[in-house]
Amino acid sequence: MANDDEIQIEPVSSVMKVFAILSALSTQKSLGVTELSRLSMTSKSTVYRFLQTMKMLGYVRQEGDTDKYSLTLKLFEVGAKALEYSDLVEIAEPHMNRIGETTHEALHLGIRDADNIVYVFKVDAQYNLRMQSRIGRRNPLYSTAIGKVLLAEKPEQEVREILANTEFLPSTTNTHKDAASLIAELAIVREQGFGEDVEEQEEGLRCVAAPIYDRFGNVIAGMSLSYPTLRHSDEDKLKYIEMLQESCKKVSDQLGYRSQQ
Structure with missing residues (x-):
């Protein structure tokens, strides 16, 4: 049976990945999923899922129909x-x-x-x-x-x-x-x-x-x-x-x- 520390590893890891994506976006006007995957050292599928959630919450916007994303002013x-x-x-x-x-x-x-x-x-x-x-x-x-x-x-x-x-x-x-x-x-x-x-x-x-x-x-x-x-x-x-x-x-x-x- 997993102890409390083991149970908490995945949520903490997810949060760290989200903030890695946000930090990467703060350095550029916009970045694509591939670039964000490399900079955050996270798989492209995971980056995409996180971006869709952040987009739904209003923290990032998608550049038209491209795979590029940028920060909104919501964090500010x-x-x-x-x-x-x-x-x-x-x-x-x-x-x-x-x-x-x-x-x-x-x-x-x-x-x-x-x-x-x-x-x-x-x-x-x-x-x-x-x-x-x-x-x-x-x-x-x-x-x-x-x-x-x-x-x-x-x-x-x-x-x-x-x-x-x-x-x-x-x-x-x-x-x-x-x-x-x-x-x-x-x-x-x-x-x-x-x-x-x-x-x-x-x-x-x-x-x-x-x-x-x-x-x-x-x-x-x-x-x-x-x-x-x-x-x-x-x-x-x-x-x-x-x-x-x-x-x-x-x-x-x-x-x-x-x-x-």
């Missing part, structure tokens, strides 16, 4: 996103820590992935009552303050496309039941410049969030502050929103965003 886009989000966390962290020290409440930094948000950084509350959250956790766009700021400035048609296959599951009685009700709230979010979750994701928990912009003026992330309803006051909420908006503006500026206002 993936790398640029990784760099952007790496910078995002590094820039946002001190601002979030400062707000956490002032308020003692939990803060999250989230980005969109399909119809979910993904937490990429968090600051725990300093109280005994804490949220059950973690970096890498996903939550729906429709029931989170971060999700709302990520959607608010997108055209309505794009929002509907993003949510086309979303099942609106009622986490609480306050959760949006469909795209129409969420879209109606997004107009308010866009106008006021912040999103709010009033016990929509979790009973007894409120959350406010502000948007973070990239250098092109796109909302790429949201920064939120969460707190239990037992500690809620309208005065505190306004202070939280002001702190979030101020910090998000500074983060956006550091990412290269320049407001037109």
Whole structure:
């Protein structure tokens, strides 16, 4: 019976071959299957299969009806996103820590992935009552303050496309039941410049969030502050929103965003 190391040899070998092909393509405008086979030291039939998969995924393109292939910009886009989000966390962290020290409440930094948000950084509350959250956790766009700021400035048609296959599951009685009700709230979010979750994701928990912009003026992330309803006051909420908006503006500026206002 094969041990774990033996089981892992073939997948690792395949990945190494794929990256050998990508590396070879990065050195030339285009290369044929025979050349790629030689450069990657892989059989032509295997190279062809890998190329067809990479073509289907959008990482390479075929030159007409020839057997030559070239890289698309998708790898650049993936790398640029990784760099952007790496910078995002590094820039946002001190601002979030400062707000956490002032308020003692939990803060999250989230980005969109399909119809979910993904937490990429968090600051725990300093109280005994804490949220059950973690970096890498996903939550729906429709029931989170971060999700709302990520959607608010997108055209309505794009929002509907993003949510086309979303099942609106009622986490609480306050959760949006469909795209129409969420879209109606997004107009308010866009106008006021912040999103709010009033016990929509979790009973007894409120959350406010502000948007973070990239250098092109796109909302790429949201920064939120969460707190239990037992500690809620309208005065505190306004202070939280002001702190979030101020910090998000500074983060956006550091990412290269320049407001037109």
